[in-house]
Amino acid sequence: MKILLYFEGQNVIGKSGIGRALSHQKRALASMGIEYTLDPKATDYDILHINTYGPKSLQLVRKAKRLGKKIVFHAHSTEEDFRNSFVGSNQLAPLFKKWLVALYRQADHLITPTPYSKKLLRSYGLEQPIAAISNGIDLKRYYPDGRKEAAFRKHFNLTEDQKVVICVGLFFERKGILDFVKIAEKMPEYTFIWFGDVPMLSIPGNIRRIVKKEHPENVLFPGYINGDLIEGAYSGADLFFFPSYEETEGIVVLEALASQQQVLLRNIPVYEGWLSDDENCYMGTNNQEFEELIHQLVNHRLPNLSMAGFRTAQEKSITQIGAELKSVYQAVLELPYDHQVYAKVTK
Template sequence: MAQPNRPLRVLIASDTYPPDVNGAGYFTFRLAEGLAGRGHRVHVVCPSEGGEPHVTVNGNVTEHRLRSAPIPFQSAMRAAVPLGMGGHIARVLRRLDPDVLHVQSHFPLSRSALRRGRAEGVPVVLTNHFMPDNLYAHARVPRPMQHAAGSLAWRDMVRVAGEADHVTTPTPRAAELLRERGFAREIEAISCGIDLDRFHPRAGDRAAARDRFGLPERDTVVFVGRLDEEKRIDDTIRALAMIVPERDAQLVLAGTGQREAELRALAARLGVADRVFFLGFVPDEDLPMVYAAADVFAIASVAELQSIATLEAMSTGLPVVAADAMALPHLVEEGRNGFLFPPGDHVRLADRLLSVLGSEGRRGELGRASREIAQEHDHHRSLDRFEAVYTRLRGSGQGRSASERVMVA
């Protein structure tokens, strides 16, 4: 019989987890830490960061690291090795006997966990962080084949999601996208959330932050994230080259990725190499100071299901200039906390950046509105909602028979 006041036993399965650097991995980490901080018993099954399987206790979270191998063309990440993976997950499930299993994708580890969980009668929640655009560059999919590859990938995602008891996405736009791809059941939008206590306005720390990262005193545009194709960082560098004659400005890029060499070369060709600063990987604990060094956050990406980095920037009180694509319009209210621009239009991006940088007073108004909007994404609200979903599933008897689920082909 369910005991409503008993702490939950939660197993989270993810194909990516820190030290991987990506939004899905960070979300999963923060979810696990947040739930454990509320007294729940939380275990995570994910790829080993070094290759060999092991179990470690990280704070209040127990990590079951499965044997892994490097991902081709993606040296910074590893994937769980299929051989023996299902049996390993089954043993974790039997030992923990979780109230709920929460998988973070339809990729091999998460998929195996979902099906093992169903076989053990465990209710399953699936959160979709998937966008084919985020995989094309990593998998080296030729452009002529991307549409067909994306269609097949979506079909597979929809089929796997149909096996879960409850499906969530980070934003309403992400839920709409999943419906457009043929998922017919209920989808709940639950924000990835942001820690408003860690990421808060630090205007008094600006000089110290710029000094820490070796940045001159100039108008500063910042981007935090992977330096990969779908992020369209070349658009932001081109925009910087357009605004430099009018403003003494610079661009700060915090992150690593496949396009770093190309981006450095582009900055040199455009004559702004001395104004584009590549910080490389910045540890999570130092990210608040990256935002403190900036005057505005710019994101030209076209493949964001939410964008944790944009939420972090907003929470620190930065205006945002973002591409009018995917879920970014959910975060930017035109003229209130920033501006949108047509994807790929670096001329309009430059114009929007000048609108923000041109007036310190206006910049402050936009930044305060960003903080207000970010408060709607307080990670405590997200944790409340996931707790409620888990508790409902624990007490509903869902997950007891895989044959009872309606499969979505």
Template structure:
């Protein structure tokens, strides 16, 4: 098959979505399929990459470290004509998503959409954090989903949510997948030595973007309670983002900064080593559609303590591969971690083994094969077997979707102007 993947975020960014798309593309190519990725241009160095069409974008939009793609028809048309895709896989519904929609509609080929995240929970990045805008985002994503031929939901919770919002397109649950074997190569002892972390300390850890939607203030409050109750405990914070300075100040204010290590962003072997160095991975986000960092931790043999939230319950089994915290209460979270500390070593070992076994379900090979099966089924239908109702659905919806994109672009444009105005004032000292 000739597979076209369209995304608003890609390398050199190293988040879960970006890594997932890269891994899928690599696996598909290894299986003999041709893959072209449409992704935003980056203002950061990008290593040699295979079959990636970079399109215009505003990088580091609104200080988020993420781009806003502005695909221009001339950048895409000739490449798509030469590539001749059999199927389009969209990884984002807004702006670049409309490009995927137009390509699929004009070439009369199937369109698959992976619903990666709860988009309405990230609108604070465009200075539009209101219930009205949230309803608008939900409406657009529902409309977009209903124009696709298949939706991939990364967890059962997302599938249920989409059905509840009125999405009629068939939905299949397929996690984004991780390179399980890579996470088994961690060298935790070396990592601890390099960062001055005692071999004997109980090391809790967290890896991710330090941003408001990750619920890190709550997580840190819980961790601080554990540190205060356990002199031999430490905390490892891997990542970066707008809340880093706030987090560093908080541990300093509570007198535990000497037992908290901030490493900044890590990738590759350093990331695998960090996971392996931990005794327990702590997670409190409520906005995830799937627990990919939980799967990464488990692949490293590290059990997890996490709030019960969408995506988490697909992977975490309380008492088997980690601890599920039912209430968003710092005392409750700290108590559960304390329970783990008191477990006999043989029970901790059993948790580590169960964690590794759980992670196998999220291997990129298994998930990629499932996606390829969906592609094959969609492509097996001849173009002339599409029903009149299906064709009419595309034709009658194009104007509506165009109007919705225009409205959203206005939000983005306004937010961008506010951002650049703030930046300009900051430089002038006002």
């Protein structure tokens, strides 16, 4: 078995969760001994596993069909998580949904990160088999490391007793960036750091202004940072606060859980079934609740749930994801080539 993994638009969305999902797929396949290629010109593969939805992705799908290859589409994106992101995203969302559906219908099998996103895809009228498989997490990479944590604090000139709240994500309203800044403004005694980046011209002007200059002094926007610094931030901060309104999974949440960090989330449907308030994380529904929870969590006035969260991350390790992907690939190869027939056989 040989897989062609394809990712279009690396320069635009390579720093997003989808970009990290591709990295995880490569490691997951390697852990299972599954051969793969990243070369879109290759023809000696059995399954095209495609992660993106641009015009080049469609071209490659059509080429794969002409070659008689099986197609697995990784449905990372939905209309719901496209809204409140780029400039004009809300106006384009209905068309975006139609485009996604047209693309996803080309596949013999769909993969999506969570039962929640699977439910959304079914609501679009998609009838192919759909597997809910987490994007996975590299546990070793995010394990707490004192050296990395010290490097993080030194880089940002943080004192040992300085309380730090972090978030990781693109500069999208959907991610809760406006709430993050509003809450930080009311809590000047804490340092709030939002890690992430996106081309500035692609986001609405109000968010662009906030990121560039119209934010409180206790809020930092250092851009996209990887390696030891971000890994040290995950475990070395006092709290990971992710107020996103919509996700298909949230790889950054998995990264925070793997870092054995306290996690505060907005209570949204995507977490149903794997994250629970007061069990392996904390959840809020509005800014007032978030402010109260942040105060309590950074001052250790609530039970520490970090190890329960870590156990959740362990269930989504790279090796486990590799086994689940292998199972899908084997099913795809063993069933008829016509995906309409395939859907009826496996539904």
